[in-house]
Amino acid sequence: MSPSATRQRLLAAARAELVERGHAAISLRAVARRAGLSHAAPKHHFHDRAGLLTAIATDGFAALTVQLRRVRGSSPEEHLARLGRSYIDFGLASPALFDLMFRPSELHPADPALQAAQAGALGVLGAAVSHLAPADPMSRDVPALALISWALVHGLVTLSRNGALRPAVGSGADDADDAELARRLGDLFSAYLAQALTREPPPPAP
Amino acid sequence: MSPSATRQRLLAAARAELVERGHAAISLRAVARRAGLSHAAPKHHFHDRAGLLTAIATDGFAALTVQLRRVRGSSPEEHLARLGRSYIDFGLASPALFDLMFRPSELHPADPALQAAQAGALGVLGAAVSHLAPADPMSRDVPALALISWALVHGLVTLSRNGALRPAVGSGADDADDAELARRLGDLFSAYLAQALTREPPPPAP
C-alpha cells in the first residue's frame, strides 16, 4: 500500500528484469539481487511471486489507461481508430509487460487493485464507442461494440507478436512490417465499423 | 520424428499435466514421473523444455485445424460465423493448451512443424473469407478480413478467460456467462461483417 522506498526499488528492478530478460521468466531472487537486497526481501512486500507480478500488471493497466486517455480525435470515428492504434502501439512497444497483464494464471486475478485498473482501461474504450453512435438504433449494442473493438486490437497485438500475421504480409517481412500490418488492420476495422454504423459508402481503402 | 511408444507416452503425460496443473507451470520431471520414466527421459526425445512444449503446441494447432475443417455452413456468412464460434469453443474448452499455443517465448517459434500447423489453421479461415465475397469490389481486402476475423475471435477468447468481459455482463456473472458472451460477440461481429460486405440492412440482433 504505502509506497515505501524499497518497495519501489523492488518494483523498478522487476520492471527492468521484465524488459531485458523478456517474458515472465522473471525471478524473485534476481530482482532482489538487482535491487541490492536479500533474496527473501520481495516476500515481505509482495507476499508471493504472483503478488509481485500482480503489482507490475496493475501498474501496466494504469499506464495503458493514461495513454488511452491522452488520445484525441477530431471525430468520434477517428477517436476510436486512434484509440485502437494506441492500444496496439502499447502492446507492441512493451511486449513483456503486455504479456504479463493478460496472464491470469501467473497473477492474483481477484486482486481488487488489478481489477480496478483493468476496468479503467476498458472504460476508456467504452466511453469512446458510446460517443460514436449515441442515437443509432443499434446503440444498445454499443458496449458490445466496445468489447468487440477491444478484442480485435488485443488479438492483433497477440497475433502480430507471434508472427502469425507474417504469412499474409509476404516472404521478406520482418517485425516492423508485422507491426505496421497490425496497425493497418486496426484502421481498416474501424473504417468498416464506422461504415456499418452510419451505413454510408465505405471510405477509400488506405 | 518417429512416434516411438515412449515419446507418445511422454506427450500424453505432458498433456495430462497441462490440463490438470493448468498453464505452462508444467515440469519436465513431473511428466517423466507420470510416464514412469527417469527424470531426464524427456531431454532425449525433446531436446529442451521448450521442445516438449513446441510438440504439444504443434499438436494443438493440428487439432484446431481439423476441428475448423469439420465446420459447415449453409451460406458463406454462416460458415464464417460458425468457424468463429468453433474457434472460440476450442479456446475456451482447453484454455491451457490454447494459452501454450500462443506463447512463443516458451516455445521454439521457428520450428517448421509448428509454423506449418499454425499456417494450416489460418488457411481454413482464409479460405472461408475468400468464399464470402469473391466478387465484391473490396475483395482485395479479403485476406485482411481473414486476419481481422482471426484477431477478433482470438481476442475474445483471451479476454473471456481473463474475466475482462465480466463487467459488461453483470454482477452475478460466472464463467459460463462469460463464455456465452464471447460467443454472442463473435456472432454479432460476423453479422456486422456480412452487413458491411453486402451493404444491406443489418440482421435482427440476437
Place this chain on the structure above:
DNA sequence: CCAGCCACTTGACAGTGTCAAGGAGTGGCG
C-alpha cells in the same frame, strides 16, 4: 559373436520459490 548404436538412467550442479526464525532499527509509553 561381438562391436556399435540407440534409448534411457544415474548422478550432479546451479538456480528457483517458499517458509521459519532471527536480528536491527524505530517509535511509543510507563
Place this chain on the structure above:
DNA sequence: CGCCACTCCTTGACACTGTCAAGTGGCTGG
C-alpha cells in the same frame, strides 16, 4: 530513561526445477 512492541529485512534451510555429463542396458547388423 528504560523497555517493549512493531515493522522491515536477513539468514538459513528445504524441496523442487532444468540441464548437462557420463554411464548402462539391450538390440542389431555385420
